[in-house]
Amino acid sequence: MFENRFDEPIIFILEPGEVRYEISPLARIGVRYSFEAGIVDRTFAYMGERTIEFWCHSDDREVEIVEPNAFDLLLRDICVMGGYCGRPTVHVTDLLPSKGFVTAAEFATLVVEAEGGGGNESWLASKFVERMGSSCVPAEILVQTLDNPFDVD
Known part of the structure; x- marks a missing residue:
């Protein structure tokens, strides 16, 4: 899970595939994923100035964003x-x-x-x-x- 604590939106990029999500201030994004038995989890995240790149090489992944009220x-x-x-x-x-x-x-x-x-x-x-x-x-x-x-x- 990642939370945007900046005053401006940030971009969350889910790789592979470069799927982009704009995360508003205070919003939280989560990625849920699973791997088949025997597959090593090699997920990682890179934090840029206003971006987060999350690499998750799983065929079974989903994203959910919780927006602030x-x-x-x-x-x-x-x-x-x-x-x-x-x-x-x-x-x-x-x-x-x-x-x-x-x-x-x-x-x-x-x-x-x-x-x-x-x-x-x-x-x-x-x-x-x-x-x-x-x-x-x-x-x-x-x-x-x-x-x-x-x-x-």
Whole structure:
């Protein structure tokens, strides 16, 4: 499994065959494969600046990509770009209600509370609207994507 931790998409190339996949920021890609008995697994990966080349000479291989949701991207924005990552014992996800609606202003207040006070609530609220597409969303969609490729529901 590989995860794109860059701000821009990367290209994943599955060889042989040069099958290309664009992996968006925070997306995870997995390759599942098998070999016949007695065949030696000689898979390898090469990491370039914005590419991953994965060589897997198996006739039985499949690829699955898990894309991040809007909330994943929002959390990345506020933590990586804004430094609002919460404290070791409290994260904004711990403070969110499980149902009802959450406004951008309420979210910003909860982020600052998770930080222990002090913060740019207007910037946090604007990031919420930018990523979530609205100033008010159902609390049920404020959940991180924790699945990995090939996870079974």
